[in-house]
Amino acid sequence: MRTVTIADVAKHAGVAVSTVSYVLSGKRAISATTRRRVLDSVRALGYHPNAGARALASKRANVIALVLPLRSGMNLPVLMQFATSVVTTARQYDHDVLLMTADEGPDGLRRVAASALVDGLLLMDVEIHDTRVPLLRELVEPSVLIGFPADPSGLTCVDLDFARAGALCAEHLADLGHRQVALLGAPHVVYERGTGFAERTLAGFVEAARRHGAEAWARPCEESFDEVHATVKVLLDEHPDLSGLVVHNEAAVGHVLAALRMLGRRVPGDMSVVAICPDDVAERTSPALTSVLIPAEDVGRQAVRLLMAKLDGQAVPESTLLEPRLTVRDSTA
Known part of the structure; x- marks a missing residue:
């Protein structure tokens, strides 16, 4: 099969070879109509420009x-x-x-x-x-x-804005009347590295909770069920009146809900839970989780x-x- 050339594309699109080159390299402004016609011809003919030649011509690697x-x-x-x-x-x-x-x-x-x-x-x-x-x-x-x-x-x-995300979770729980709330955050190693999103979520959560008159605690949260269960149990043993929980660890969301059930806490009857996670994670749990979307x-x-x-x-x-x-x-x- 013969290799499709830039000249073939130009002929198919009814434009000059230089116009095809400008469309592909972006070196000159080309009208939207012409650009669309050239790209349609590229797709129709299956043209694949040589990456090395294109990079030399445009001084870009793309x-x-x-x-x-x-x-x-x-x-x-x-x-x-x-x-x-x-x-x-x-x-x-x-x-x-x-x-x-x-x-x-x-x-x-x-x-x-x-x-x-x-x-x-x-x-x-x-x-x-x-x-x-x-x-x-x-x-x-x-x-x-x-x-x-x-x-x-x-x-x-x-x-x-992870600081605002943490604050939104705390504010939501405080507005519902919760006065003892906690954050189950990222795994311990993430905080050890000083990862920005985890640190800012924690700071925003604690500051907003206290501003709204709620006591706030925070714990790193690992990803295995046994570790999550142990963390939740210690948290409830230390703070038996805890009634609001924020989870900022997508991998641990299901484990947190299972641990709460095993420890005799109903969601949301005994414990309100908010997650910071993608919507698909929040929607597939039972019950479906109130959440702040990670976009x-x-x-x-x-x-x-x-x-x-x-x-x-x-x-x-x-x-x-x-x-x-x-x-x-x-x-x-």
Whole structure:
């Protein structure tokens, strides 16, 4: 079978070869009608431009790196929601995604930047004192962080407002009349690393609970049933009047509900439970959980859009915080 060429695409679309090149490289503005006609011809003919030639012509690799170190205590299904959103959004900008899962710190960033394999970088699992941050301020390649370090100056960061998410949960329970509430947070190792989203959720929860006149406690929460059961039991033994619980560990949500049943606590009759998690996690439990959504798709989409804008030389805001929303279901009363 003969290889389809750029000339074939131009003939099929009824445009010049240079117009096809401009549409594929993005080097010049092309009208929406012409662009659509060219892309329709590309799809109809099954044309695959040579990546090396395209990169030389545009001085771009048309690849972005998603730096997602797979560390202990991370919930893989939720992380994959973020990654899927990044990949699908990047394709809308004619970019592929290089997924970097090794925990290499600054060395990994230096290596991929020096290779000229990528046009820009997206970073996840951002810590309060993240060792990668100083290097990001020096790199020529633009970057966007999904998360916030302690000092975000000179960076571009996007995330759910986790401090507000924690506060929303506490406020909801306080408004229902609960005066002793607790947070079952991320696994202990996540707090040991100083991971930003976990620290901010905890701070927002405790501050809002106390502002509303409620006593608040917090415990790290592991992912196995035995560990969750032990944590919940200790919490109830120490605070027998505890009546409101917030769970910020997607992998532990089902275990928490099962542990409460085994310990003789009805939800929501004896214990109101709120989760910070994706909607599909909250909706498939029994009872369905009142929850604050983790908007992985929206955050991933926003991160890619910000990175693409930076690649095009556009000014972007340093900080983008998505407002959390709480959906009331059957687990709070």
